[in-house]
Amino acid sequence: xxxxxxxxxxxSGIGLLTFYIGGCEVxxxxxxARQQQIPFQxxxxxxxxxxxxxxxxxxxxxxxxxLAHFIDHQLNASPQDQMLMLKYLGVNPPFASxxxxxxxxxxxxxxxQHGSLFSEMREEQQLELVGQIARGNPDGWSGPPAAFxxxxxxxxxxxxxxxxxxxxxxxGIPYMAHIEPPSRWGE
Amino acid sequence: xxxxxxxxxxxxxxxxxxxxxxxxxLAAGRKKVVILEAGPDRSNDDLISxxxxxxxxxxxxxxxxxxxxxxxGHVFNAGYGVGGSAMHHYAxxxxxxxxxxxxxxxxxxxxxxPIAYEDLRPFYDQAQLECGIAGDAEQEIWRPPGEPxxxxxxxxFTQGEIIANGFEKQGMKTAPLPLAVTTNNxxxxxxxIWDGWxxxxxxxxxxxNPLTIHLPVAIEHGAVLQANAxxxxxxxxxxxxxVTGVEFVDEAGEKKAVMADLVVxxxxxxxxxxxxxxxxxxxxxxxxxxxxxxxxxxxxxxAAALVYGLFDEKTNCHLGAFGGQLVNQDSYRKDTHSDxxxxxxxxxxxxxxxxxxxxxxxxxxxxxxxxxxxxxxxxQAAHGFAGMTGVIEDLPVAENALTLNDxxxxxxxxxxxxTHTTHAESKALWQAALEEGQAVFRAAGAKEVWTGPxxxxxxxxxxxxxxxxxxxVCNDFGQAHDVPNLVVAGAGLFPTSGGVNPTFTIHALAAxxxxxxxxxxxxxxx
Numbered sequence: 001x002x003x004x005x006x007x008x009x010x011x012s013g014i015g016l017l018t019f020y021i022g023g024c025e026v027x028x029x030x031x032x033a034r035q036q037q038i039p040f041q042x043x044x045x046x047x048x049x050x051x052x053x054x055x056x057x058x059x060x061x062x063x064x065x066x067l068a069h070f071i072d073h074q075l076n077a078s079p080q081d082q083m084l085m086l087k088y089l090g091v092n093p094p095f096a097s098x099x100x101x102x103x104x105x106x107x108x109x110x111x112x113q114h115g116s117l118f119s120e121m122r123e124e125q126q127l128e129l130v131g132q133i134a135r136g137n138p139d140g141w142s143g144p145p146a147a148f149x150x151x152x153x154x155x156x157x158x159x160x161x162x163x164x165x166x167x168x169x170x171x172g173i174p175y176m177a178h179i180e181p182p183s184r185w186g187e
Numbered sequence: 188x189x190x191x192x193x194x195x196x197x198x199x200x201x202x203x204x205x206x207x208x209x210x211x212x213l214a215a216g217r218k219k220v221v222i223l224e225a226g227p228d229r230s231n232d233d234l235i236s237x238x239x240x241x242x243x244x245x246x247x248x249x250x251x252x253x254x255x256x257x258x259x260g261h262v263f264n265a266g267y268g269v270g271g272s273a274m275h276h277y278a279x280x281x282x283x284x285x286x287x288x289x290x291x292x293x294x295x296x297x298x299x300x301p302i303a304y305e306d307l308r309p310f311y312d313q314a315q316l317e318c319g320i321a322g323d324a325e326q327e328i329w330r331p332p333g334e335p336x337x338x339x340x341x342x343x344f345t346q347g348e349i350i351a352n353g354f355e356k357q358g359m360k361t362a363p364l365p366l367a368v369t370t371n372n373x374x375x376x377x378x379x380i381w382d383g384w385x386x387x388x389x390x391x392x393x394x395x396n397p398l399t400i401h402l403p404v405a406i407e408h409g410a411v412l413q414a415n416a417x418x419x420x421x422x423x424x425x426x427x428x429x430v431t432g433v434e435f436v437d438e439a440g441e442k443k444a445v446m447a448d449l450v451v452x453x454x455x456x457x458x459x460x461x462x463x464x465x466x467x468x469x470x471x472x473x474x475x476x477x478x479x480x481x482x483x484x485x486x487x488x489x490a491a492a493l494v495y496g497l498f499d500e501k502t503n504c505h506l507g508a509f510g511g512q513l514v515n516q517d518s519y520r521k522d523t524h525s526d527x528x529x530x531x532x533x534x535x536x537x538x539x540x541x542x543x544x545x546x547x548x549x550x551x552x553x554x555x556x557x558x559x560x561x562x563x564x565x566x567q568a569a570h571g572f573a574g575m576t577g578v579i580e581d582l583p584v585a586e587n588a589l590t591l592n593d594x595x596x597x598x599x600x601x602x603x604x605x606t607h608t609t610h611a612e613s614k615a616l617w618q619a620a621l622e623e624g625q626a627v628f629r630a631a632g633a634k635e636v637w638t639g640p641x642x643x644x645x646x647x648x649x650x651x652x653x654x655x656x657x658x659x660v661c662n663d664f665g666q667a668h669d670v671p672n673l674v675v676a677g678a679g680l681f682p683t684s685g686g687v688n689p690t691f692t693i694h695a696l697a698a699x700x701x702x703x704x705x706x707x708x709x710x711x712x713x
Binding site: 057058059060079080081082083084085087088089090092093127130134150151154155158159162163164167168171172173174175176177178179180 | 227232234235236237238239240242243245246247250252253258260262263380382383384389390391505542543544545546548550551554555557558559561562565566569570
C-alpha cells in the first residue's frame with residue numbers, strides 16, 4: 001500500500017521514513033531502517049551494498065546513518081515529493097536509473113581494475129577508485145558521467161549526516177529552526 | 188474556495204511575486220479575480236526549516252529541457268506551489284540603475300527598455316514601503332535616487348565584518364544589503380531572527396513573500412485562488428484580436444476554463460512564453476502574441492560568481508540572511524573591467540548565511556573533498572567559513588531562447604527547450620569578478636581562498652517589452668502588442684538583465700502595470 005502523500009511529506013521533512021510492513025505503517029529514521037533491515041523498495045541488494053560502500057568512502061558514517069534507505073525512500077516517492085538534490089541538477093525524473101546506472105558503472109570498473117565488486121575491494125582501493133570517478137569517467141565506465149555521479153552521491157551523504165538537526169548541531173552550529181523537525185535523523 | 192462559473196474580470200496565471208502583486212491590486216480595485224496556480228497549496232505551516240525540505244519549493248512541474256553551454260538551472264531557480272519562486276527567494280532587493288534602461292543608446296548592446304528609471308522610481312518607492320525593505324540608502328552610494336528605506340539595515344555579524352575589512356583594504360566600499368526582510372516589527376510583521384532559513388521559506392512573515400504580502404490582500408478583497416490548476420492554453424476570440432480566458436486542468440485531471448476580460452500570465456519566465464507558443468491558433472499561427480517572432484527570445488540568467496574563504500577567526504557564518512549582510516556595487520559601471528574583454532555590471536552580495544548541506548551549502552563549495560578530509564573540512568568550515576556571491580549581468584544573446592519541443596506533457600502541451608550560453612563579454616566579467624573577489628578575501632586575511640563554478644541565478648527575458656512591436660512582445664505595461672487584454676508579468680519582461688537581483692524590479696513593474704490597467708480598464712478590455 002503506498003503511503004499517503006501527506007504522510008510522505010510530513011515524515012520526509014522531519015527525517016522519518018514510513019514503511020508498510022505486516023499490514024502496518026512503520027515510521028523509522030534512515031538509521032533505524034538500516035538496523036532493522038527494512039526491505040528496500042527500489043534498490044536491489046547489490047545496489048545497496050555498492051551504495052553503502054561508496055557512501056562510507058565519500059563520507060564515513062553515512063551508510064550507518066541510513067544513506068541507502070534515504071535514497072531508496074525518495075526514489076519510491078512520486079516525482080513531486082522527491083527531495084533529492086538531484087532534482088535540481090539538470091536531471092529529469094525518474095531518478096532510479098541514474099543511481100542504478102552509476103552503481104553498476106562503479107562495480108563494472110571495480111571488476112575491470114580489481115576483479116571484484118566495489119564493496120569487496122580493500123579500503124585503499126576504494127579510495128583510489130573514488131578519486132578516479134571524481135576526476136572523470138574511468139575506462140569501462142558506463143552510466144551517468146562519473147564525476148557527476150560522485151558529486152550527487154557525495155551530497156546525498158552530506159544530507160544524511162550533516163543536513164539534519166543532529167548533524168548541524170554536531171558541527172557546533174545552533175539549528176535555530178522556525179518550524180523545528182521533531183526528530184533528528186538517526187534518533 | 189469555489190471557482191466562479193461566470194465570467195470574471197481577470198484571471199491571473201501564477202501566484203508568485205508578480206501574479207500575487209497584480210492580483211492584489213486588481214482585487215483591491217474591485218475587480219473579480221481568479222488566480223490559478225499549477226502547484227500545490229501552501230501555508231506557512233509547510234515551511235519547515237530544513238534544506239532537504241526546502242527542495243519541495245522548487246519546480247516540480249513538467250520537465251524543461253535545458254541546453255547550451257550554461258543552462259539556466261530551471262528547477263533550482265523556479266518555484267512550485269502557491270507563492271512560486273518568491274517562496275524560496277532571498278529577498279535581496281536592489282534597484283536597477285539608470286543606465287540599465289538604456290543599454291542600446293548608451294552602450295550599443297542589447298536593447299533599451301521602453302521606460303526610464305524615472306518612470307519606475309515611484310513604483311520602487313511604493314513597493315518598498317508596501318513590502319518593507321531594510322537598508323541604508325545613504326551608505327549605498329551607488330543607488331539611484333529614491334525614498335530612503337522604511338526599516339533600519341540588517342545587523343552586521345562577524346562574517347560581514349571580516350569581509351568588509353577586506354573590501355576596505357582594497358579601497359572598496361560596502362553598505363548594508365537592501366533586504367525585503369524585517370529588522371523591526373513592520374506592519375504587524377515580526378522582526379527577523381537571522382537564522383538563515385530564508386531558502387526554506389520564511390513562516391514568520393519576516394521575509395516579503397507572497398504568502399505574507401499580497402496573497403492575503405488579494406483574498407481579503409475577494410480573489411479566488413485555485414491551486415493544482417495547470418493552465419494549458421490561453422483562449423482567444425474568433426477574430427484573434429483579444430483573449431477570452433484560459434483553459435486549465437484541475438487536480439482531478441478534469442479540463443476546465445476560466446473566462447475573463449483580462450488574462451495575466453505570471454507563471455515565471457519559462458512557462459509564460461511556453462504557454463504563448465502553445466496557444467497558437469489560425470489567427471496567431473506562430474504563437475499567441477508572437478507576430479514579432481520574439482516570444483522565447485533573449486532568455487538571460489545572471490552568472491553567479493562564488494567566492495569562498497576560510498578564516499582563523501570564528502565567522503558565525505550561520506547567522507544572518509541567506510542573501511547576505513552587505514553589498515558592494517563598485518563594479519556596476521559597465522566598463523569597469525573592459526581591459527579584460529568584459530562588459531556589464533555586477534554587485535557583490537556579501538556574507539551570506541550558510542547551512543552545511545544543499546547546493547549552496549558549505550560541503551558543496553569543496554566538491555573535491557571526500558572521506559575524512561571532508562569531515563575535517565566541515566568541522567573547520569562550520570566556524571571559519573565565509574562567502575560572497577557576485578551577480579553578473581548577462582548580456583542578451585538572440586540565440587538564447589525558449590522553443591517548443593516535439594515531446595508533449597501529460598496534458599498534451601509541448602515541453603519547453605531552453606538554451607543558454609553566456610555572452611563572451613559576460614563570461615569575461617564573471618572571470619574578472621572572481622579575481623576581484625579572491626583579492627578581497629586575501630586582503631581580509633583568509634588563510635584559504637577558492638571559487639565555485641559558474642552557476643545560474645535568476646531567469647529573465649523571453650517575453651521582452653519594448654516600444655517596437657516588431658522587435659518585442661509586450662509594451663511597457665506588459666500588455667502583448669498583438670493582444671492588448673493579455674498581460675505578461677515578471678522578469679520575462681526584462682529586455683536586459685542588469686547586475687542586480689530581479690524581484691524588486693518585478694514588484695515595481697507589477698505595481699506600474701496594475702495602476703495602468705485599473706486606470707484604463709474599459710479601453711483595455713474593450
